[in-house]
Amino acid sequence: MTPILMLGAGRMGGAILEGWARAGAFAGHDLMIVDPQPSDAALASARAGARLNPPDGDLASARTVILAVKPQKWLEAAGQYASWLSPDAVIISIAAGVGSQAIAHEFGGRTVARVMPTTAAAICQGVASLYADDPAALARAHALFEPLGAVVDLTDEAQIHMATAVSGSAPAYLYAFIESLEAAGVAVGLSAADASRLARSTITGAAALLAQTGEQPAELRRQVTSPNGTTEAAMNVLLGERGLPPLMREAVAAALRRSKELGA
Ligand SMILES: NC(=O)c1ccc[n+]([C@@H]2O[C@H](COP(=O)([O-])OP(=O)(O)OC[C@H]3O[C@@H](n4cnc5c(N)ncnc54)[C@H](OP(=O)(O)O)[C@@H]3O)[C@@H](O)[C@H]2O)c1
Structure with missing residues (x-):
């Protein structure tokens, strides 16, 4: 399954690279990264041996290709790189919304798996929702994302939309909740520093308790x-x-x- 080529390594691609480095999942020399504006995580991978922006001719050695550009840019990326890839390269797309048939078509009929990850992949506490028609592509997605946290196999590609709404986008929901709690703390008279410390520590502690006890959230709520x-x-x-x-x-x-x- 290696070398692995990451097309686009911004916030989410960078989180995946960070998580792999933390987990010791892949050797630096097994990674290739293509990104015109490499993130800090991409630069750190390059320092650890990943090939950053290699010549196009080298892309043919990739066995697995992670499509990690914004959904608005995936067609442009496919147009730029598809012809350089090996015919048996497997495409693993994390792009929200973009269907595997369209991806397979633009990538010359190559096998595709879809994954909806979360940014906590960076600390190996992510969750990735996976879907592929092809069992080998699904196995490839498992091997890539299991080092980064939990994985959930979806039974139907349409469920990726649902996983995006309930998981891929959901870290922002929690951050917005914490921002609102901090603001409410200030509104009732706490200093900004105290409101922020109280809100953040309370929520991260409560989330850790949920994870460690394995209790139902409704039960933990009733307890308090x-x-x-x-x-x-x-x-x-x-x-x-x-x-x-x-x-x-x-x-x-x-x-x-x-x-x-x-x-x-
Ligand atoms: N962020 C999340 O929480 C999250 C969660 C789940 C899934 N996703 C999915 O992950 C994908 C990436 O999102 P993101 O938030 O990581 O976006 P991002 O931070 O913008 O990262 C994408 C990177 O790809 C680069 N890029 C653009 N066109 C390229 C090309 N043709 N070839 C190579 N690299 C190119 C971008 O460079 P420029 O900045 O120069 O354009 C950028 O560095 C999206 O499809 C999104 O749906 C994101």
Whole structure:
């Protein structure tokens, strides 16, 4: 499966490179990176032996190609590089919304797997949703993403849109939640520094507790919600008619719609 060629190594491609380095998943010399504006992670990989922006003729040695450019730029990247690749190179696309048939077509009929990763891949705590029609391509995607955290096999390609809305985009949902909690802390009179420390440490601690105990989130919520207490007062708002559940459904539906538009 090596050498691995990464086409585009920005935020997400860089997170994958960082995670692989942390996990010791691949030797530097097994990686090739093509990116006109290499991120810090790409430059660090190059220092560890990866070939950065090699001559086009070298791309034919890649057995696995990770398509990690923005969905708006994937066609341009395919046009630039497809003809240089080996006919048996497997394309692993992390581009949101773009379907495997279109990718296979633009990459000359090569086998394709689709993956929706998350940025915590950088610390090997990501989750990647995988889909491929071809079992060998799926196995390749497993080998690439298992070192970076959890993997979830989807049974239908259409579910990648759903995984994008519920997972790929979701780290931003949590960060937005923390930003809002910090702002609410300042609004009730805390200093910005205290609000930020309290909100961040509380949320990261609560997430770690969820991971370590393996309890259901609803159970952990019940454990910290006394009848008629302060938390219950807040929960009546957050879980109320105009609270988080309808808001989250709306947000996920908007991400799902956008994922479908990007692939259209
Ligand atoms: N970020 C996330 O949280 C996340 C999560 C899941 C999936 N994804 C998917 O990951 C993909 C990349 O997203 P991103 O956030 O990492 O984007 P990004 O930060 O913009 O990274 C893409 C990189 O590809 C480079 N690039 C553009 N055209 C290229 C070409 N023709 N050949 C080689 N490199 C090229 C870009 O350079 P320029 O800046 O010069 O254009 C940039 O450095 C997207 O398809 C997205 O759907 C992202």
